[in-house]
Amino acid sequence: xxxxxxxxxxxxxxxxxxxxxxxxxxSTAFDVVTLVVAESDPAPGMQSEHAAILRMCxxxxxxxxxAAGLGLPVSITRILLADLHDTGRISARHPRxxxxxxxxxxxxxxxxxxxxxx
Amino acid sequence: xxxxxxxxxxTLSSTADNGLKIVVVGGFGVGKTTLxxxxxxxxxxxxxxxxxxxxxxxxxxxxxAAKTATTVAFDFGRISLDxxxxxxxxxxxxxxxxxxxxxxxxxxxxxxxxxxxxxRISDSWYAVDRLEHHGTPFVVACNDFGGxxxxxxxxxxxxxxxxxxxxVFCDARSRESSKQVLISLVEHLKNVVAAxxxxxxxxxxxxxx
Numbered sequence: 001x002x003x004x005x006x007x008x009x010x011x012x013x014x015x016x017x018x019x020x021x022x023x024x025x026x027s028t029a030f031d032v033v034t035l036v037v038a039e040s041d042p043a044p045g046m047q048s049e050h051a052a053i054l055r056m057c058x059x060x061x062x063x064x065x066x067a068a069g070l071g072l073p074v075s076i077t078r079i080l081l082a083d084l085h086d087t088g089r090i091s092a093r094h095p096r097x098x099x100x101x102x103x104x105x106x107x108x109x110x111x112x113x114x115x116x117x118x
Numbered sequence: 119x120x121x122x123x124x125x126x127x128x129t130l131s132s133t134a135d136n137g138l139k140i141v142v143v144g145g146f147g148v149g150k151t152t153l154x155x156x157x158x159x160x161x162x163x164x165x166x167x168x169x170x171x172x173x174x175x176x177x178x179x180x181x182x183a184a185k186t187a188t189t190v191a192f193d194f195g196r197i198s199l200d201x202x203x204x205x206x207x208x209x210x211x212x213x214x215x216x217x218x219x220x221x222x223x224x225x226x227x228x229x230x231x232x233x234x235x236x237x238r239i240s241d242s243w244y245a246v247d248r249l250e251h252h253g254t255p256f257v258v259a260c261n262d263f264g265g266x267x268x269x270x271x272x273x274x275x276x277x278x279x280x281x282x283x284x285x286v287f288c289d290a291r292s293r294e295s296s297k298q299v300l301i302s303l304v305e306h307l308k309n310v311v312a313a314x315x316x317x318x319x320x321x322x323x324x325x326x327x
Contacts, residue, residue, distance in 0.1 A: 015168075031137065031225075031226065032139070032206075032223055032224075033137025033138065033139050033204070033206050034137060035130070035134055035135060035136075035204070037132075059129045059130050059131075059132055060130045060131075060132065060134045060204075061130065062137050062196075062204070062206060064163075064165055064194055064208075065163065065196075067165045067166075068163040068164060068165040073165070073167050073168045073189075074165060074166070074167045074222075074223065075167060075222075093134075093135040093136070093137075095136055095137050095138065096136050101253065102255075102307070102310060102311045102314060103228050103307060103311065104311075105308065105311055105312075107136075107138070107203075107228075108228070108304055108307050108308050108311065109308075110199060110200060110203055111138065111199055111203065111205060111228065111304050112301065112304045112305070112308075113199075113200070114197065114198075114199025114200055114203060114205070115197070115199070115205075115297060115300050115301050115304065116301065118157065118293075118297050
């Protein structure tokens with residue numbers, strides 16, 4: 001890939017501009033594998049990154065895939081997603097929470113079946 | 119490449135609603151991306167996370183310190199397991215700065231694969247140590263580079279590996295072999311869950327001081 005690596009050569013100033021100066025997405029917990037689904041089409045005048053996210057997420061798309069598609073660090077992507085989530089333009093399918101630090105047996109069984117079918 | 123098929127494969131099913139993750143940790147050139155590519159339904163993608171030395175949430179002029187940002191690159195692939203579950207495989211570098219980002223990126227991970235080049239076993243010491251520290255279950259997979267063969271006992275000793283941690287050999291270029299590595303991890307996870315007396319529907323206990 002010849003594309004410029006996100007974050008590495010960018011001035012932090014540029015990234016801060018994208019997020020309106022925020023460096024944290026607040027309480028909205030977007031996991032790297034939270035699946036994002038667009039609930040609306042891009043609108044004229046929308047910030048280009050927001051419009052790109054809506055185009056990318058017509059089908060479920062993980063936060064980390066959005067970050068790779070935008071060419072932006074994950075933390076910046078989370079802030080942009082939180083903007084869209086707060087205004088109802090995307091919905092978020094968060095990973096099923098586990099009740100304990102180890103995964104559920106049922107989930108592991110499903111993963112095993114899926115892997116064996118590869 | 120058949121673009122029609124690859125385009126189709128790029129898109130997840132609209133019913134997908136549960137993202138899962140497994141992290142493949144290893145030193146530079148050990149074959150992380152190769153393993154991910156072998157089993158992924160998409161061409162592996164690359165992204166980065168940055169962390170300022172000053173920490174998060176500092177928006178005042180002290181934020182100038184954020185210009186000394188640490189950047190960690192990682193790549194990932196994807197496996198649609200069924201209509202709802204999607205497994206993301208992350209290839210992550212084992213270097214020291216990466217572990218500062220572990221919680222932010224990989225909390226809730228199912229488990230990890232430590233990919234080892236037996237010619238450079240010491241490269242993996244730190245990853246094994248950090249995974250134990252984080253309490254993340256893992257397996258060790260030795261990627262076959264055709265070097266001098268080591269017995270499992272020698273590798274276990276060199277890594278100071280606990281008896282219960284599975285050690286497997288693989289060829290990361292092979293889809294079947296890479297798939298077996300992941301299966302061995304998930305089977306290990308099932309054993310860990312079954313053996314854990316505290317496992318059950320209860321809140322996370324505070325670790326002892």
